Amino acid sequence: MTSSAQPSPRKDLVRLEHVTKHFPVQSGFLASLLNKGHIPAVHAVDDVNFTIRQGEVFGLAGESGSGKSTVGRLTLRLHDPTSGHVFFDGTDLNQLNAEEMRRMRARMQLVFQDPLASLNPRMTIGQAILHPVTIHMSDISKAEQRRCVLNILTAVGMNPPESFYDLFPHQISGGQRQRIVLARALVTNPELIVADEPIAMADVSVRTLLLDLMMNLKKEFDLTYLFITHDLATAKYICHRIGIMYLGKLMEVGDLQDVYSRPLHPYTQALLAAVPVPDPKKRRTQELPMGEIPNPIDPPSGCRFHPRCTIAKKICSQEEPVMRELLPQHIVACHFAEQFK
Amino acid sequence: MPVEILYSIRNLDVEYHTRGGDVRAVDSVSFDIRRGEILGLVGESACGKSTLGKALMRLHRKPASIVGGQLHFDGRDLMALTEDEMRTVRGGEIGMVFQDPMTSLNPVQRIIEHLTETILAHEPNTSKKEARLRAGKLAEKLGIRAERLNEYPHQMSGGMRQRVMISLALALRAKLVIADEPTTSLDVIVEAKFLDLLRELRQEFDLTILLITHNIGVVAEVSDRVAVMYAARLVEIGDVGSIFANPKHPYTRGLLHSVPNITLGDIELYKMEGAPPSLLRPPTGCRFHPRCPDVMAICKRKNPPLQKIGSDNQVACWLYGKEGDA
Numbered sequence: 001m002t003s004s005a006q007p008s009p010r011k012d013l014v015r016l017e018h019v020t021k022h023f024p025v026q027s028g029f030l031a032s033l034l035n036k037g038h039i040p041a042v043h044a045v046d047d048v049n050f051t052i053r054q055g056e057v058f059g060l061a062g063e064s065g066s067g068k069s070t071v072g073r074l075t076l077r078l079h080d081p082t083s084g085h086v087f088f089d090g091t092d093l094n095q096l097n098a099e100e101m102r103r104m105r106a107r108m109q110l111v112f113q114d115p116l117a118s119l120n121p122r123m124t125i126g127q128a129i130l131h132p133v134t135i136h137m138s139d140i141s142k143a144e145q146r147r148c149v150l151n152i153l154t155a156v157g158m159n160p161p162e163s164f165y166d167l168f169p170h171q172i173s174g175g176q177r178q179r180i181v182l183a184r185a186l187v188t189n190p191e192l193i194v195a196d197e198p199i200a201m202a203d204v205s206v207r208t209l210l211l212d213l214m215m216n217l218k219k220e221f222d223l224t225y226l227f228i229t230h231d232l233a234t235a236k237y238i239c240h241r242i243g244i245m246y247l248g249k250l251m252e253v254g255d256l257q258d259v260y261s262r263p264l265h266p267y268t269q270a271l272l273a274a275v276p277v278p279d280p281k282k283r284r285t286q287e288l289p290m291g292e293i294p295n296p297i298d299p300p301s302g303c304r305f306h307p308r309c310t311i312a313k314k315i316c317s318q319e320e321p322v323m324r325e326l327l328p329q330h331i332v333a334c335h336f337a338e339q340f341k
Numbered sequence: 342m343p344v345e346i347l348y349s350i351r352n353l354d355v356e357y358h359t360r361g362g363d364v365r366a367v368d369s370v371s372f373d374i375r376r377g378e379i380l381g382l383v384g385e386s387a388c389g390k391s392t393l394g395k396a397l398m399r400l401h402r403k404p405a406s407i408v409g410g411q412l413h414f415d416g417r418d419l420m421a422l423t424e425d426e427m428r429t430v431r432g433g434e435i436g437m438v439f440q441d442p443m444t445s446l447n448p449v450q451r452i453i454e455h456l457t458e459t460i461l462a463h464e465p466n467t468s469k470k471e472a473r474l475r476a477g478k479l480a481e482k483l484g485i486r487a488e489r490l491n492e493y494p495h496q497m498s499g500g501m502r503q504r505v506m507i508s509l510a511l512a513l514r515a516k517l518v519i520a521d522e523p524t525t526s527l528d529v530i531v532e533a534k535f536l537d538l539l540r541e542l543r544q545e546f547d548l549t550i551l552l553i554t555h556n557i558g559v560v561a562e563v564s565d566r567v568a569v570m571y572a573a574r575l576v577e578i579g580d581v582g583s584i585f586a587n588p589k590h591p592y593t594r595g596l597l598h599s600v601p602n603i604t605l606g607d608i609e610l611y612k613m614e615g616a617p618p619s620l621l622r623p624p625t626g627c628r629f630h631p632r633c634p635d636v637m638a639i640c641k642r643k644n645p646p647l648q649k650i651g652s653d654n655q656v657a658c659w660l661y662g663k664e665g666d667a
Contacts, residue, residue, distance in 0.1 A: 063528035173616045174386075203385035204555065205613040208599045212612060230528065233558070233601035237610060260603070274533040276558025278600040280581045283562055288530055288537075292498045 011089075013192060013224050014052040014075055019084035021045040021070055025297060042296045044070040046248040047084070049323065054191070057218070057225040059239030059256065061232055061271070065293050066245040068228050072194045075226060076108050077101060088192070106136040109185035113197035115177035119169040126165035129153070129184045136188045148187060155220065156183045157213060175206035179213065186221060196228045211238055232275050236260060244268045247296055247304040250323070254330035264332040264340045267305045303334065311336055347517060347549050348374040348397065353410035355389070355396045358403070364620045366392040366405070368573040371647065374517065379543060379550045381564035381581065383557060383596075385617055389573040394519045394553045398431050415516060433463050436510025440522035442502035446494040452505055453490040456480070456512050463513050476512065482545070483508045483538065500531035504538070511546060521553045536563050557600045561585060569593045572618055572628035575647060579654025589656040592629045627659065635660055 022041035045067040052058040060068045073079045074086055077093040086093045088108065096104060112118045119128055129149045137145065153161035156179040169177055178198065185193055198214070199207045215238060218225060229235050235242060236256065243253040244265065252265040263269045266289075273286040289308040294300060300307050306316035313336070321333045326341060355367035366389040374380055384390045396407055399419060412419040419430065431437075439445045446455060456476035460467055467475075480490055483504045494502055503523060510518045520539075524532040540563055542548055552564060560567050561581065568578040569590065577590040588594040598611035615632040618624055624631050630640040639659050647657040 063530070175616055203617065204557065204596060204599055205385060206616055208610045208612045209614075211610075231601075232529075233603040236603055237601050270530055272603065274529040275603045276529075276533070276536075276556065276562045277604050278557040278561045278585070278597065278602055279604070280561045280564075280585050282604055284533060288533055292500055292531055293528070 010054040012051040012087075013054040013089055014226070015087040016048055016050055016071070016075070017085045017087070019045060019048045019071070019074055019086060020082045021067075021074055021079055022082045040297050043248045043299050044296065045074065045081075046299075048245075048248075048250045050243050050250060050253050052192075052224060052226060054224050055222065056240040057227055057238050059227045059229060059235040059242035060245060061229055061235055061242060062245035063230060063271075063293055065247070065296060067248040067296075068245050069196050071245070072110070072196050072226060072228050075192075076105070076110055076194055078110070106132075106188045107190050108192040108194070109188070109190040111178075111181055111185050111193060111195045111198045113200050115174065115181045115201070116169060118181050119177060121169055124166050124168055125153075125172070125180050128169075128180065129187050132184060132188050149183075152183045152187045155186070155217065156180070158183070175202055175210060178202060178210055182214070182217065186217060186223075189221070190223070192224045192226065194226045194228070197230070198227075199234065200229070200231070207234070214238070232260075232272060244271065247293060247299055249304050249333065251305070251334070252330075252332045253323075254327070254332075258327065258330045262327070262330075262340065264326055264330065264337040265305075265334050266309050266311055269340075345376040346373045347376040347415055349411075349413040350374075350397065351411040351413075353393070353396060353412070354408045355392050355401065355405060356408050357392075357405045359621075361621050365408075366573050366620060367396060369410075370570075370573075370575045372568055372575060372578055374549060374551055375566075376516075376549055377543070377547065378565045379539065379552055379563050381560035381567040382551060382553045382570065383555065383560050383567060384570035385555060385596075387617065387620065388570045389620075390553050390570050391521050393570070394437075394521050394551065397519060397551070398435050398437060399427050400431070400437075429463065432459065432510075432515065433513045434516050436507075436513070436515035436518045438503070438506045438510055438518060438520040438523045440525050442499065442506045442526075443494060445506060446502060448494055451491050451493055452480075452485070452497070453477075455505065455509060456490075459509050459512050476508075479508050479512055483511075483542075498531075499527050500535060503527065503535055507538070507542070511542070511548075514546070515548075517549045517551065519551045519553065522555070523552070524559060525554070525556070532559070533562075539563055557597060569596070572623055573620055574628060574644075574657065576629065576658070577654070577656045578647075579651070579656075583651065583654060589650055589654070589661060590629075590658050591633045591635050591660070595632075595634075627657075 021044050023044055025040045025042060048071060060071060062068045074081055077086060126149055129152060130145060133145045133148055150161040153164060158164045158179055199210050202210055217223060227239055239256045242256045242259050244251045246267050252259060252268050263272055270289045273284060274288055289310060291308050302317040302319055303321050306312040315335055321335045323331050323333045325331050326337055351371045353367055353370045354365060357364045357366055370393060382390050395401055401407060453476060457472040460472040460475060477487055485504055524535050527535060539550060543550060554560060564581050566579060567581045567584050569576050571592050577593045585597060588597050595611050595613045599613055601610060613632060618628060626642050627640045627645050630636045637659060645657045645659045645662055647655045650656050650661055
């Protein structure tokens, strides 16, 4: 489980181009009258661009409210973007009709944080995993479908699979439940897994095994991960590249090693410095940014981080910084990032 | 500096009476909280750490109860106090900060009212004006600006709400604050600042803090000593430096080595087999033995007692026991 093993360069599996998602706070005729046609909206994601290469683990990190989960859902077209395009394997997902999208969905799956909430309490484990099989692989026989389920149970380490088939989610442990959720996601042979905080609920002693399993499955099934997390320490162990989000904006993207060893954005620097280190000899001494993440309904002008930034100058509140490739493959949106090169 | 014991806990047993049988969530736990220290209490979910925290204030109601043990706080036997007497200890001498400040604050009460009401309830001789003045001063020290005192809890961010919670504990000049996962609902930057605040408050208010958390990084960041719980029992306690540098109990070792460390290079994380046991039917002997890489015959039969090791640490493991050769 190391992040140093870089995958060989392969095609771009996912590409987000100027993706924006605004959620209107109120809607309807009366609201538009009251607000004179301008309906306030949560700027969840604003003009986000990045690509995920086939076979890599792309991390998306940020604090709560940064829009990272919304990006995950936009990637799968569980939300339609307000503007911009999401390409999966070269296809613009927004051009697909419902039937085409349904078929496309077999190639991409989502794993959530809370496995208990993701599983129907009245469905057995076997039924839960069989469900996507009956939708996406309806052409094979019942016996073959069951064999698919048993095989995938074995692959996620639930041995012997038959003994778990008829159990209900409440009868197994939290770590095992997350394995079931992974199994259900993998049973249709997807290429992309969007994992939204997949281990955040698990206990420390169970996490490592889950991460290890995810990485083994990646190899075995040739998967690509979009790994959404607030935990930068965990991301370090599994991600090849990482994007840092703040208030709906992507602030910095690059190879994980580059971003961690030489963070170019002041926000990334603060975020990395704030991670508690499990070593009492390395207590934090750095100053931290003031205040807290502002309201996404009315985000700050210019650079969204400027009210909290220690190096902010006048231009930061007036002009929004564009994404620039300051170092090879290392992109940052900050007016004054040169000094950190 | 001489060690002064603020709270001495001996052989504490807490049980939940459930339909499936009695669950002992805290099993014969003994330790001391020293005056002026930040003691970190770590363990995974359902190891009994929160139950222990509540038991230290005798907060349990049915179906849970303290079924045995002694609690000596600041020279008094808390088990001997009546419920009325206990009420003055809660808040007045021992304050508590919970994980989710939103469910701990009254949504229809302004922040200032929370503070003045708390002060007036415990100190009825104080005038309303005086209480307001005190509340204002305290809030300022905690970084809550005066104009924000008139806001309601929902208008504040998570970090601010947590500051309000701790100001409630400090409003009555509590000697001990039990903080149960105080930073778990906070983002990292806010969390780091809250930890800074805890350190400052300890200095300024001569405070003792029991910090209950599952986050090993948080414990390393602020505590002086650390206590480790596993399956309702205390397995190791000692100063934070020596335990992190040289953990004695195999569980502590496994736990510390499975935590991702952002400052280290590519080091393999430790993979602990299995999962914590159900307390309904805990394993015999040492409760960690089914997952322990160093398990011996005696571990399956006998529960290892907590014993002194090194200058100031204690561990419950047969690897270091006199009967370890059995």
